Amino acid sequence: MDLFNNIETTEKVKAKPFIKWAGGKTQLLPVFQKYYPNELKLGIVENYFEPFMGGASVFFDIVQKFEIKNSFLLDSNFEIVLIYTVIQQRVEDLIFELSKLKKQYLKLGEKEREAFFYNLRDKYNKNKQTISNSIEDTWIKRASHTIFLNKTCFNGLYRLNKAGDFNVPFGRYTNPSIFDEANLINVSRVLQNAEIVHGDFEILNEKVNDKTFVYFDPPYRPISETSLFNAYSKEGFNDNEQVRLAETFRKLNQKGAKLMLSNSDPKNINKADNFFDDLYKGFNIERIEATRMINSNSEKRGKIKELLITNYEYVK
Numbered sequence: 643m644d645l646f647n648n649i650e651t652t653e654k655v656k657a658k659p660f661i662k663w664a665g666g667k668t669q670l671l672p673v674f675q676k677y678y679p680n681e682l683k684l685g686i687v688e689n690y691f692e693p694f695m696g697g698a699s700v701f702f703d704i705v706q707k708f709e710i711k712n713s714f715l716l717d718s719n720f721e722i723v724l725i726y727t728v729i730q731q732r733v734e735d736l737i738f739e740l741s742k743l744k745k746q747y748l749k750l751g752e753k754e755r756e757a758f759f760y761n762l763r764d765k766y767n768k769n770k771q772t773i774s775n776s777i778e779d780t781w782i783k784r785a786s787h788t789i790f791l792n793k794t795c796f797n798g799l800y801r802l803n804k805a806g807d808f809n810v811p812f813g814r815y816t817n818p819s820i821f822d823e824a825n826l827i828n829v830s831r832v833l834q835n836a837e838i839v840h841g842d843f844e845i846l847n848e849k850v851n852d853k854t855f856v857y858f859d860p861p862y863r864p865i866s867e868t869s870l871f872n873a874y875s876k877e878g879f880n881d882n883e884q885v886r887l888a889e890t891f892r893k894l895n896q897k898g899a900k901l902m903l904s905n906s907d908p909k910n911i912n913k914a915d916n917f918f919d920d921l922y923k924g925f926n927i928e929r930i931e932a933t934r935m936i937n938s939n940s941e942k943r944g945k946i947k948e949l950l951i952t953n954y955e956y957v958k
């Protein structure tokens with residue numbers, strides 16, 4: 643595709659996450675890199691799977707560092723799957739829609755921007771039922787709206803209420819970035835060898851083999867009662883889901899795949915909480931340092947531990 647040989651795109655500039663997603667792992671990449679399996683560095687791993695893709699920061703890191711033949715990206719959130727599919731297949735059309743929105747929005751004063759945001763949010767929520775299951779023109783507008791709302795809402799969140807409506811309020815930014823054209827083109831380039839699927843992580847059972855590396859980044863187990871970290875979808879992700887995931891982890895381990903999983907460490911709050919230590923007994927469990935909000939009420943950031951679980955040994 644000519645598009646990929648343009649201006650400052652292609653190999654020289656790295657594709658990076660284009661959407662702000664709760665639980666994004668960009669800050670943890672330097673630590674994660676120490677724990678990637680050796681088979682990845684040796685070129686033995688051919689397939690990279692990320693079943694909770696969200697902002698997909700680990701995907702961008704891995705596919706641009708190592709020789710990956712196929713990647714498989716999955717999420718149960720339909721809107722995020724729709725965006726990646728549109729970027730993979732119709733990036734130019736998406737850029738066109740985003741440019742129109744950006745132009746309209748940036749010329750408005752603050753009060754008008756706020757009205758524009760809420761008007762778009764209302765339409766966005768009303769239209770969600772009419773979206774089909776395969777790529778078509780309506781997807782391109784929809785993807786541009788999700789990206790726009792994500793970049794102009796308060797704190798750059800993607801959060802749905804119980805009715806499945808996007809309910810994050812307006813964010814006051816003087817000059818919101820909204821999108822970066824060169825990056826979107828680069829993202830499209832690295833997505834060319836990816837299969838992008840909407841569904842549940844158990845689909846992996848049919849797909850994984852011994853040349854596969856899987857990174858799991860499930861919604862965090864809330865580290866306090868009030869924590870809203872797993873409100874990506876209206877369904878949520880409770881302890882039964884964490885148990886179901888651990889069962890999948892064990893099945894994929896039997897298939898010889900290399901597996902890495904991260905989660906919040908319940909011991910940050912309660913030293914006696916062995917939930918994950920019990921669930922992943924027999925695997926390597928590291929506690930690494932992370933900086934993130936302890937809970938949604940106190941905006942305080944502090945050093946807390948994050949769990950990193952692997953089914954392989956590593957040389958740090």
Ligand SMILES: C[S@@+](CC[C@H](N)C(=O)[O-])C[C@H]1O[C@@H](n2cnc3c(N)ncnc32)[C@H](O)[C@@H]1O
Pocket residue numbers: 663664665666667668693694695696697698699700716717718719722841842843844859860861862874875879
């Ligand atoms: C912690 S986020 C992933 C963040 C991502 N790694 C990043 O760096 O931005 C968890 C993701 O899991 C998705 N999810 C929740 N339940 C799921 C399920 N049962 N199967 C697949 N994905 C699921 C959510 O929609 C959300 O995007």
